[in-house]
Amino acid sequence: MTVTALNTPSAEAVVTEAVRRAWSEVLGEEPESADVSFFEVGGDSLAAVEMIEHLQEELGRSVRIQDVYRSPSQAGLVTALLIDEGSVPAAHHTTGRTVVRLRNAGAGRLWCFLPPQSGAVTRYASMARLLPLADAVWACETPAALSREGMRAVADGLADALIGEGATDFDEIVLAGYSLGGVFAHEVAAALAARIGHERVSALQIDPPSPGDPALSLTATFEVFVRVGWRITAREPAEFIDAAGERDFAAVAAAAAEAGTLPKNAGADEVEEAWEVYAANAAILGGWEPVRHHPDDRRAMLRSVAADESVPGATETVWAPCAPEPAWAPALDAGHCWGIRLEHFQLLEAPNDATIARWLIAAADLLAGEVGAR
Structure with a gap:
């Protein structure tokens, strides 16, 4: 079983390939297009359950039956899996698409x-x-x-x-x-x-x-980044700033992993990339x-x-x-x-x-x- 961190830059490609393989295993052929409905080309409720089992084995996490019914196309199911709030840190999950x-x-x-x-x-x-x-x-x-x-x-x-x-x-x-x-x-x-x-x-x-809202300062933004973005509430955001005034992204990553909002195999690079987006969006105002x-x-x-x-x-x-x-x-x-x-x-x-x-x-x-x- 391959466990995939769904908020990595290659997440969309990984999930798309997983859906393609699961679809093919169940229906015997690949999707005709990204927008064709699973149920219009031979899929039924039993086939949907079988496809979910394949996806769970491939992605190493739970997949909901309602995702297949609400988004029965390959493109729709990929998006549903990418934005699944129950499996990724909600504040930082991106798909890599505009x-x-x-x-x-x-x-x-x-x-x-x-x-x-x-x-x-x-x-x-x-x-x-x-x-x-x-x-x-x-x-x-x-x-x-x-x-x-x-x-x-x-x-x-x-x-x-x-x-x-x-x-x-x-x-x-x-x-x-x-x-x-x-x-x-x-x-x-x-x-x-x-x-x-x-x-x-x-x-x-x-x-x-x-x-001019004080909440737009970088200090306030970093507090939101830590407390709300990574759901780290047991420690003060200031604890993640070292003596030189630099942000300790490795410490944030460790705390986020402990809080369950970051995959255990992720690290400081992912947290720093997320912070760069926060900081750029704060500065834009x-x-x-x-x-x-x-x-x-x-x-x-x-x-x-x-x-x-x-x-x-x-x-x-x-x-x-x-x-x-x-x-x-x-x-x-x-x-x-x-x-x-x-x-x-x-x-x-x-x-x-x-x-x-x-x-x-x-x-x-x-x-x-x-x-x-x-």
Whole structure:
């Protein structure tokens, strides 16, 4: 049995080959294409169980039957296995692709989630289950080269990547993002709208940071990297900084392995690579200010409100109208900001992710309806 660390750079190739072999063993021939359904070419429930057994033997980990039913194509099953939150550290798992198709569907509404600070798409995995089945769900990861070139390079690069992947085939494109992903959603939507028209593009922002937020400093970013990214809570982040002020990535790797968020055979290089993405994404906001790019921009925001902030009607499961942070006010139309009483890092954690999905649907429908009423 080969045990594979699924967050290595070769993860996609390894999983693709494993799915190809398992498919061939069960059905007697390789998939005709990456998009053909397992069940349309002779597969049934017993064959699905047999394929899972092959995959578990090949990958050395548990595979869920629901992944086969929800994503019965080779491409869909590979993505489902790559973004399986139960088997990899959620905050750092990347696929090595810029555009990741979480779920294919019709040509009506496309949801595309922009990367949070980790640059990974895993935080959005549950949205492929929670959003309407008639809608396609994609996500973007941040290529390191683009991050180092600044916000404009990221916005233009991701917009071009989405067009190259066929996003313009959809009637409506909803760009959404959590935290830093909300900033990217705002900027990528502007870049995309400039290319294909504002009437087809919306941006939905889930608690994005504001310029000058102390949480964007490298010190604060490293604390999030350790505590939230690697789920290391037994030790202080400062313990991983040596006397010379350098970050001890080997110590972080050892603590992450002990916490069960890093494979035992991984090491400091993997942790350092993940940190480089965090740091680049934190630095990208330096000097950036959100502005209203165009009168026809379609934007909506959901933000976490403090316990002492007066937002009547806002609870952990219900959002209520509120004012945006001052830095974001010029980028939103009146009535397009809501508050919810959830802590920032819990917004996409179950069961809160179901509430966020409901808000996303309601906000997207509102913006689409406003365009239709013009």
